[in-house]
Amino acid sequence: MKVFKKAEWIWLSSGEGPDQYVDFCDSFNLDKIKNVFISVSVDSDYTLFVNGEYAASGQYGDFEHYKIYDKIDITGFLKEGENKLYILAYHCGVSTQRYRQASAGLIYEVSSQNEILASSSAETLSRENPNYKSGKQLFVTKQLGFTFEYDANGKKNLPYEKSVVVNKNCSLYERPIKKAQIKMRKPCKQITEYERNHYLIDLGGETVGLATLDIFSETNQEITVAWGEHIKDGGVRKTIDGRNFFFTYHAKKGENRFTDYMLRLGCRYLEVFSQNPIKVNYVGILPQVYETDEADVEIENELDRKIYDTCVNTLNLCMMEHYVDCPWREQALYTFDSRNQMLCGYYAFKDKNREYARANLKLIGKDTREDRLLSICYPCGVELAIPSFSLYYLVSVKEYTYYTGDTSLALEVYDKLIDICEEFKDNMKDGLAQKFTGENMWNFYDWSPLLENVDPQETAEPDLVVNCLFIMALDALKDLCSMIGKDFLYEELVKTLREETKKAFAKNGLFTLRPLTDEFSSLANALAVLTNVASKAEADRICEKLVKKEFIESSLSMKIFEYEALLYTDSTKYSEFVLDEIRKNYKVMLESGSDTVWETKLGESDFDNAGSLCHGWSAVPVYIYHKLGIAKQK
DSSP: OOOTSSSSEEEETTTOOEEEEEEEEEEESSSOOOOEEEEEEEEEEEEEETTTTTEEEOOOBTTTBBEEEEEEEOGGOOOEEEEEEEEEEEEOOOOOOTTTOOEEEEEEEEEEEEEEEEOTTSSSEEESSSSOTOOOEEEEEETEEEEEEETTOOHHHHHHHOOEEEOOOOEEESSOOOOEEEEOOOOOOOOEEEEETTTEEEEEEEEEEEEEEEEEEEEEEEEEEEESSSTSSOOOOOOEEEEEEEEEEEESSSSEEEEEEEEEEEEEEEEEESSSSSSEEEEEEEEEOOOOOOOOOOOOOOHHHHHHHHHHHHHHHBBSSSSSTTTTOOOOOOOHHHHHHHHHHHHHTTTTHHHHHHHHHHHHHOOOOSSSOOSSSSOOSSSOHHHHHHHHHHHHHHHHHHHHHHOOOHHHHHHHHHHHHHHHHHHTTEEEEOOOOTBBBOOOOOOOOOTTTOOTTTSSOOOOOOOOOHHHHHHHHHHHHHHHHOOOOHOOOOOOHHHHHHHHEETTTEOEEEEEEEOBBBBHHHHHHHHSOOHHHHHHHHHHHHHTSSSSSSOOOTHHHHHHHHHHHHHHHHHHHHHHHHHHHHHHHHHHHHHHHHHTTTHHHHHHHTTTSGGGGGGGGHHHOOOOOSSSSS
């Protein structure tokens, strides 16, 4: 049966607004219990209740031209006679790095076999939600979106009115992966009560999920709940330079039980501030987990085992409806971050995380811009792009095809891959790829000196990293074309590019970051080795310098290229060095009590005290351990 055969996109009759919460209700009758499904899609998020019970939540991140709907089995919530639906719909309405602004709308249809039992229409009743404060627009971060304010004393009998049909021109597709599962409350390791109605909750480890509370309040009062990954300052950092890691709850007198099913938190600690005394029965997280099947792996060394397990735990925590860089601060899908996550996942999970990886690569491929580059994240509502990250997309698609044997994804996104190559080709000068310029271009390569490139006044000039990455992307495309039966169109281009890169950047057997300079970067030189820009003799010299730390060092996520270059050049000679460095860097995290791997070696103190302690791109040891045979599949 065609989905949404009768349903229409609807919204509140009084109109839409940013950061808006709207209630919708409907009902249908059953003579007897039978299998019933609801298909639902919304801009931007939803929570579904059936006969007063929570049934589902969580809109898949999408675009208007690639709009995802959930098909949910609600049979277990039904009864004979009248059945009531309640949908809390949320409209963000302001573009972020994980949401592209679109008009508000909800569409749903309840069906059983070929029978439609209920569907969204102008007859659907709706109202602005009386408990959530609409329009507050207080950002957690500009990447993640808004926090919320909830009033348990909201108007009890606010009337419903008929909805209005709205014009949303969407192409609808069923969710390509399973939904994340909500688990039982994460037990609190410790609750510390301070003076002045102040509580600190330790969950005992990084947790990703939904804020939930069970408290008793003697009065109506305002309560603030903050969250964070550490308590280096004696408590969580609830505000950091305009970022707001807290929500506000207005308690009613008496028992208060509340769960927010839409804003996911990534944290270890929660901190509660109340105006007057409260009794805390529970304040914590309902873990929301994308379930994986971890591969059975043997690792003899105890430290290596702990590092490996910590990396895999981080990979799991950085999977929501798509890969996220970090669950605390951004929850955004980046091309490079996800490349590392996918590559590690091909080894860490029994099914290679195939379905999930494919869905992410497809979502990235649905991105659209006026130029032919990819946006900084997906779905994304801001114009910013990291040009080098577009090149990693070709590498990721090639690796996915290689590890899974699935050629259908590559065929589906092939035109996007060619567009990226053509954009870089058109931006070449004198046989070299140039940096892209303009206020919406961020020529970022790594969180290390000379490679952050945060200056918006950059000039169009070549550097070693972008040229090596273009070569790497073209090499990946060549391999991919062989796998999918396509002609490789860039044989002469990649030959010329490799030759001109060597001419422009080679200096005394090493490679400078920019022509005619003495700027030597570990990442840039490692890429020169991996792309065969460097000769065997040059590769040997580069690796000696890498081991002696004579270049500008790479950050944790980019170490993968250093390690690959060393092992590519002489695996026997450099394996022990690679292992020793991993053990040294990651042991620091373990000794701090962390059960996840950090964004950088500086941990929470990096990025002006906003460093993430759970970052999927740093799970590199999983891949390296398998490559070296330290981790063996059982």
